[in-house]
Amino acid sequence: MSKKATIYDIAKELNITAATVSRALNNNPKISEKTRNLVLATATKLNYKQNRLALALKSGKSKNVGVVVPFINKNFFASVIRGIEDELYPKGFHVIISQTYEDRNREKKIIQNLLNAQVDGILLSTSFTEQNKDEFKETVKKSTPFILFDRVLRFNEISTVTIDDYQGGFVATEHLIAQGCKKIAHFDVDQSIELYQHRFKGYKDALAKHNIPFRKEYVISLQSNMEAGKDAAKTLMNLPEPPDAIFSSTDNGLLGAVKYLQSKSIRIPEDLSVVGFSNEPFTQFMEPSISSVDQSPLEMGKMAAKVFLEQIENDSNEKVQSNVVLPAKLIVRKSSSKT
Amino acid sequence: MSKKATIYDIAKELNITAATVSRALNNNPKISEKTRNLVLATATKLNYKQNRLALALKSGKSKNVGVVVPFINKNFFASVIRGIEDELYPKGFHVIISQTYEDRNREKKIIQNLLNAQVDGILLSTSFTEQNKDEFKETVKKSTPFILFDRVLRFNEISTVTIDDYQGGFVATEHLIAQGCKKIAHFDVDQSIELYQHRFKGYKDALAKHNIPFRKEYVISLQSNMEAGKDAAKTLMNLPEPPDAIFSSTDNGLLGAVKYLQSKSIRIPEDLSVVGFSNEPFTQFMEPSISSVDQSPLEMGKMAAKVFLEQIENDSNEKVQSNVVLPAKLIVRKSSSKT
DNA sequence: TTGTACGCGTTATCAC
DNA sequence: GTGATAACGCGTACAA
Numbered sequence: 001m002s003k004k005a006t007i008y009d010i011a012k013e014l015n016i017t018a019a020t021v022s023r024a025l026n027n028n029p030k031i032s033e034k035t036r037n038l039v040l041a042t043a044t045k046l047n048y049k050q051n052r053l054a055l056a057l058k059s060g061k062s063k064n065v066g067v068v069v070p071f072i073n074k075n076f077f078a079s080v081i082r083g084i085e086d087e088l089y090p091k092g093f094h095v096i097i098s099q100t101y102e103d104r105n106r107e108k109k110i111i112q113n114l115l116n117a118q119v120d121g122i123l124l125s126t127s128f129t130e131q132n133k134d135e136f137k138e139t140v141k142k143s144t145p146f147i148l149f150d151r152v153l154r155f156n157e158i159s160t161v162t163i164d165d166y167q168g169g170f171v172a173t174e175h176l177i178a179q180g181c182k183k184i185a186h187f188d189v190d191q192s193i194e195l196y197q198h199r200f201k202g203y204k205d206a207l208a209k210h211n212i213p214f215r216k217e218y219v220i221s222l223q224s225n226m227e228a229g230k231d232a233a234k235t236l237m238n239l240p241e242p243p244d245a246i247f248s249s250t251d252n253g254l255l256g257a258v259k260y261l262q263s264k265s266i267r268i269p270e271d272l273s274v275v276g277f278s279n280e281p282f283t284q285f286m287e288p289s290i291s292s293v294d295q296s297p298l299e300m301g302k303m304a305a306k307v308f309l310e311q312i313e314n315d316s317n318e319k320v321q322s323n324v325v326l327p328a329k330l331i332v333r334k335s336s337s338k339t
Numbered sequence: 340m341s342k343k344a345t346i347y348d349i350a351k352e353l354n355i356t357a358a359t360v361s362r363a364l365n366n367n368p369k370i371s372e373k374t375r376n377l378v379l380a381t382a383t384k385l386n387y388k389q390n391r392l393a394l395a396l397k398s399g400k401s402k403n404v405g406v407v408v409p410f411i412n413k414n415f416f417a418s419v420i421r422g423i424e425d426e427l428y429p430k431g432f433h434v435i436i437s438q439t440y441e442d443r444n445r446e447k448k449i450i451q452n453l454l455n456a457q458v459d460g461i462l463l464s465t466s467f468t469e470q471n472k473d474e475f476k477e478t479v480k481k482s483t484p485f486i487l488f489d490r491v492l493r494f495n496e497i498s499t500v501t502i503d504d505y506q507g508g509f510v511a512t513e514h515l516i517a518q519g520c521k522k523i524a525h526f527d528v529d530q531s532i533e534l535y536q537h538r539f540k541g542y543k544d545a546l547a548k549h550n551i552p553f554r555k556e557y558v559i560s561l562q563s564n565m566e567a568g569k570d571a572a573k574t575l576m577n578l579p580e581p582p583d584a585i586f587s588s589t590d591n592g593l594l595g596a597v598k599y600l601q602s603k604s605i606r607i608p609e610d611l612s613v614v615g616f617s618n619e620p621f622t623q624f625m626e627p628s629i630s631s632v633d634q635s636p637l638e639m640g641k642m643a644a645k646v647f648l649e650q651i652e653n654d655s656n657e658k659v660q661s662n663v664v665l666p667a668k669l670i671v672r673k674s675s676s677k678t
Numbered sequence: 679t680t681g682t683a684c685g686c687g688t689t690a691t692c693a694c
Numbered sequence: 695g696t697g698a699t700a701a702c703g704c705g706t707a708c709a710a
Contacts, residue, residue, distance in 0.1 A: 017697050052456045053396045054687035057702050073417040082412050097436050117391045287626035393703035396686045
């Protein structure tokens with residue numbers, strides 16, 4: 001049995017037509033019980049499997065959705081994808097995953113490929129920023145449903161799923177203030193990305209609310225990795241008046257800072273308290289465990305998937321746009337618990 | 340522009356036939372420069388995108404490969420997938436990911452779905468065990484290339500990519516012995532899975548080589564999670580003669596044990612040394628950092644992809660079977676460094 | 679250099 | 695209840 005069996009093979013075997021076989025296989029009511037059973041029997045006998053490609057070509061629905069993220073081997077994105085799959089798989093959808101490595105050109109190419117593959121929709125966390133908004137718009141067009149999550153750009157008719165980054169930044173900072181910290185630094189990544197803007201603004205507003213002056217020298221922009229975090233911590237601690245707390249927009253950047261501080265025998269949280277963002281798994285196993293803002297990646301994935309399903313079910317060409325914002329939840333651990 | 344443009348639309352626009360358009364688009368040499376340019380121009384003008392579904396149906400190659408793993412939000416599997424994608428993406432393949440949650444029935448269904456979707460191959464880390472080998476064989480048949488990695492079952496004509504688990508277990512244990520440990524316990528998971536068999540055998544043989552008696556009570560089978568690890572450590576420490584080292588076949592199980600030991604003020608590595616398996620990211624950030632055997636997930640993914648490519652390039656129906664074994668590499672950290 | 683005709687596997691729309 | 699035929703979008707022998 002080299003070649004794959006088709007409905008024609010079954011038809012030939014039974015001396016009937018392919019159409020009848022198709023009907024039998026699809027539980028069409030207008031078919032005699034006898035033929036149906038006959039067809040079913042020979043189908044298993046021939047090890048017949050429906051060719052979804054042909055079905056897709058005919059129906060215009062591939063039952064595939066593309067998921068595009070910067071990196072797949074980051075816990076946050078892996079979990080989002082899991083959420084998406086959990087939601088979509090029971091509905092018969094398959095998920096095609098691609099990663100952009102934060103390369104815009106690669107992202108463009110990926111989107112093209114996915115569109116060529118006739119996916120029924122694309123869920124993505126984009127690497128485009130406010131500056132390239134037009135370029136992004138150009139590649140997206142709008143023949144296929146697009147759902148943006150986490151790293152989003154806002155357009156009419158494009159749905160988004162995010163967490164409340166502003167709230168996350170605000171609560172994290174207010175928590176540090178409640179712990180008695182007065183000189184709170186902030187690790188930023190890139191203000192041309194909306195979510196970092198929001199986290200930063202939450203930080204700033206929390207300071208203002210509690211009448212703590214904002215200090216420009218306490219804000220550092222850095223890549224989200226250990227090395228950059230070390231350098232940033234060093235810079236901060238060499239300030240005439242070093243901070244007594246850090247609220248970081250990423251866990252990975254904070255990790256480097258913590259390692260640096262520990263190497264300098266600066267105690268956490270006694271001398272300096274820290275709160276990160278993302279609730280990466282390592283934050284809870286470190287010593288001290290690191291407080292962090294949880295982004296509920298599983299829920300984000302599920303929600304993105306639900307928004308997509310909504311979109312395609314409403315198959316009229318009405319624009320169904322949703323902008324879901326999930327709550328951000330601060331997880332307090334040792335790194336910011338002085339009491 | 341609601342409907343997607345086809346080559347027919349382009350043809351109509353230019354008063355030529357679809358065949359000519361197809362040729363122009365595919366850089367067929369026998370076409371006039373003029374028509375080619377005309378076609379290309381109207382193609383972009385109409386926002387034409389090739390329908391890969393139609394192409395796939397015609398050619399019998401979907402350019403999709405299925406990747407099936409137990410869980411996607413484990414660093415090991417996420418990294419393997421990344422390796423696969425890195426290798427396959429430049430060749431124009433897309434990766435369809437599914438997770439089995441270690442549920443055999445789900446895995447069967449997933450494989451069926453993938454086959455229906457006409458994937459060009461399936462790369463999987465199976466949840467089937469030696470006991471269900473026949474059942475697995477049944478679902479696989481062999482119309483489509485299957486590559487097994489990490490968790491494998493061995494058959495004729497099915498390629499596998501694994502690391503040298505035996506070597507990993509052996510080296511890890513010998514390292515503990517070199518540190519002066521004499522009472523070395525082992526965390527096993529499931530002996531019906533080949534890789535755990537191998538790790539266990541490596542452990543056993545290392546003991547034998549150094550004339551250390553094997554003690555049955557030092558071997559505990561447990562699920563790969565924190566809770567189980569805690570319980571296992573408790574059991575071990577309540578033994579009349581508790582061990583002075585643990586070699587665990589999983590990092591996650593070991594994590595729970597470490598937490599338990601620390602809660603009992605048992606010092607690591609002074610009182611008890613530990614080595615895990617998988618080199619999960621958290622092992623290097625913990626205090627103390629945890630020694631672990633690295634599985635080179637990226638390389639494993641790349642290798643699995645390469646074996647797949649080899650398989651389909653050799654499009655003769657010759658059986659090209661490879662059984663690649665990658666080296667296991669012990670990463671020594673504080674948890675097993677007494678000196 | 680370009681057009682014609684066909685097939686990939688399926689389902690839907692007519693007929694009978 | 696079943697058969698015949700067209701259509702989905704594409705590439706490609708075979709003609710012209």
